[in-house]
Amino acid sequence: MFSFFSPQAIHFGRGQCQNTAALAATFGTSVLLVHGASVSRAQWLIDACHAAGLTIETISCANEPSLPDIERALHQLNGVAPDVVIGLGGGSVLDFAKAMAALTCCDGDPKTYLEVVGDGRPLDRAPLPMIALPTTAGTGAEVTKNAVILVPDQGIKVSLRDPQMVPNIAIVDPSLMQGAPKHVALAAGLDAVTQVIEPYLSIKANPMTDALCHAAISTGLGALRELVENDTPDAWDKMAWVSTCGGLALANSGLGAVHGFAGVIGGETNAPHGAICGVLLPAVLESHLRKTEDHTEVSVRLHWVLDQVDSYFAQGDTGAGITALRSWSQKMGLPGLEWLGLSAADHPKVAAAAAKASSMRGNPFSLSQHELLEILNSAK
Numbered sequence: 483m484f485s486f487f488s489p490q491a492i493h494f495g496r497g498q499c500q501n502t503a504a505l506a507a508t509f510g511t512s513v514l515l516v517h518g519a520s521v522s523r524a525q526w527l528i529d530a531c532h533a534a535g536l537t538i539e540t541i542s543c544a545n546e547p548s549l550p551d552i553e554r555a556l557h558q559l560n561g562v563a564p565d566v567v568i569g570l571g572g573g574s575v576l577d578f579a580k581a582m583a584a585l586t587c588c589d590g591d592p593k594t595y596l597e598v599v600g601d602g603r604p605l606d607r608a609p610l611p612m613i614a615l616p617t618t619a620g621t622g623a624e625v626t627k628n629a630v631i632l633v634p635d636q637g638i639k640v641s642l643r644d645p646q647m648v649p650n651i652a653i654v655d656p657s658l659m660q661g662a663p664k665h666v667a668l669a670a671g672l673d674a675v676t677q678v679i680e681p682y683l684s685i686k687a688n689p690m691t692d693a694l695c696h697a698a699i700s701t702g703l704g705a706l707r708e709l710v711e712n713d714t715p716d717a718w719d720k721m722a723w724v725s726t727c728g729g730l731a732l733a734n735s736g737l738g739a740v741h742g743f744a745g746v747i748g749g750e751t752n753a754p755h756g757a758i759c760g761v762l763l764p765a766v767l768e769s770h771l772r773k774t775e776d777h778t779e780v781s782v783r784l785h786w787v788l789d790q791v792d793s794y795f796a797q798g799d800t801g802a803g804i805t806a807l808r809s810w811s812q813k814m815g816l817p818g819l820e821w822l823g824l825s826a827a828d829h830p831k832v833a834a835a836a837a838k839a840s841s842m843r844g845n846p847f848s849l850s851q852h853e854l855l856e857i858l859n860s861a862k
C-alpha cells in the first residue's frame with residue numbers, strides 16, 4: 483500500500499519554458515515571480531508575462547531561503563495574494579517560491595509550520611497555484627512537497643512540508659540549465675544522482691519510485707561525466723530527467739543518511755547543498771556496504787547500485803567504483819567537508835543532530851553515533 487504525489491502537469495523538453503506566461507494566465511492576471519540573485523536572467527519571463535497582459539511582482543532569492551527572508555517577503559506582499567506564483571531558478575529559489583505560495587494563505591506564525599523548530603503545523607488553507615521552472619538539474623524541487631528553510635538563530639535547515647505544496651505545473655526545460663558554471667553543474671549533478679540512489683535504497687521505497695529510480699540511476703551516472711566535463715546538450719537533457727525523477731521519488735519514498743547529514747551541515751556551514759551531498763555519497767555507500775547482509779533485499783539493491791557505479795566510473799572493475807567516483811569528483815573540484823566549513827570538532831554535534839533528521843527515517847540501516855562519525859571522517 484502506498485500513496486504517490488506529483489504535479490498536475492509536467493512539461494518536459496527544450497522550448498517548453500516559452501509556454502510559461504500562457505500557462506500562468508490560466509490561473510488569473512496577477513503573478514508573483516520568485517527569481518535568483520539577478521533579475522536580468524528572468525527578464526525574458528517578465529517580458530512574456532507583460533505581453534500576455536499579466537501584472538507581475540518580483541522577489542529575489544539570492545541565497546538559500548531563510549525564515550527571516552520568508553517573513554520579510556510575506557510582509558512585502560502586505561496581505562495581497564497573487565493569482566499564481568512562479569519560481570524560476572535553482573532548488574533554493576523553487577523552495578522559496580513554494581514557501582511563499584503556501585504561507586501567503588496561512589494566518590499563523592510562519593515558524594509554527596516548520597518541522598523540528600516549530601510544530602510541523604499543517605497548512606490552514608490550500609497554497610496559491612504555483613508553476614516551477616528549474617534552472618539546475620539537481621534538486622528536483624519542481625515536483626516535491628516541501629521547502630527547505632534555514633533557521634539562522636538555531637543553525638539548522640528544516641522543512642516546511644505538506645502534500646498540497648507540490649507545484650501545480652513543473653516546466654523542465656534543459657535549455658534553462660545548460661551553460662551553468664562547472665562547480666554548479668558538478669554539485670547539482672551529484673545531488674541528482676544521490677536523489678535517485680537514496681529513494682531506491684530507502685526502507686519506504688514503493689513500486690512507483692522503484693520504476694523511476696531504477697531507470698534514472700544508470701542514466702544519471704552515465705551522463706554525469708559528460709555533463710561536467712563537456713557541457714553537452716544530451717547530457718543536460720538526461721540529467722534534467724534524472725533530477726525530476728529524483729524529486730518525484732524523494733517526495734514519495736524519502737531519502738537517507740546523505741540528506742540526513744546534509745540539512746544539518748548546511749545549517750552549520752551554509753555550504754551548497756549539492757556539494758555536501760556529493761562529498762557524502764561515497765562515504766554513505768561505504769557505510770551501507772559495511773552493514774549489509776548477503777541475500778537480503780537491501781543487499782541486492784545496494785550491489786546493483788554499486789555495479790552501476792563500477793561500470794561508469796571504474797570501467798567495470800568490481801568494487802572500485804566508489805573510490806573512482808570520489809577521486810573523479812575531487813579532480814573536478816568537489817571539496818571535502820572541512821573545506822566546506824565543517825571542522826572535525828563539529829562532528830559529534832552534527833552526528834547527534836543528523837540522527838534526528840527526518841531523512842534518516844528512510845535510511846536502510848540504523849546508524850550508531852560511532853558509525854555516523856565514521857561517515858563524517860571519511861568525507862572530511
